[in-house]
Amino acid sequence: MIIKKIGLRSLAAGLLTLFFWGTTSAQDKNLVVRIARIVIDSAQLENYRTALKEGIETAMRVEPGVLTFYAVYEKNNPTHLTILEVYANTDAYKSHLETAHFKKYKTTTRDMVKSLELVDAAPIELLSKMKQ
């Protein structure tokens, strides 16, 4: 009887693992990844960074489908930024473009951005142990 119980528990655990494994894989397949390579007008750099941070923090806080915003600058060219964005799926990405905070960011920064290259990307590995 004890063995039977353990057997059932193992089966249940196995099914749960399969379920979550399936969920994770499906989620990964739907992820939308974008790389933005941006050059900012040096005179506007501080203003741009402020607007960017506000836009990112709001998106991360209020949009469940906005999964990652990694924004970095090049040490030798602080006006050269790379932003790596990950969305849960296409709907989450489209919905982000319609938010008030994204539109505010775009309007505020329009004249600060000297060039913008947007690249559609897809994950090979996305691993992080950083705490938020």
Place this chain on the structure above:
Amino acid sequence: MIIKKIGLRSLAAGLLTLFFWGTTSAQDKNLVVRIARIVIDSAQLENYRTALKEGIETAMRVEPGVLTFYAVYEKNNPTHLTILEVYANTDAYKSHLETAHFKKYKTTTRDMVKSLELVDAAPIELLSKMKQ
């Protein structure tokens, strides 16, 4: 007396907040961020991806100071990769370069890499809610 207690609690909470804020800022200041822009020989792409994934997964598992490896490819140019790496500090980065798994990755992939651009970067925002 109750007010005095609440006052002390608030003070303690405030000091704790300051302490953790300070810790976080200090940690962020030490972070080492690298962007690698890599072009792979198309005939070797699958082999390269296998070697890269093995190197990343080992580094993330065995090196506490390796905080993030985000490796993505461009959808329109699958041989064009961007890897964003975050290390806890300079020592963690230097120690990573000396590991057996990193050396194995470098040796294995030497003839698969057509070009490699390494960029020293620094964080503006690094926010993610993805589960590992």
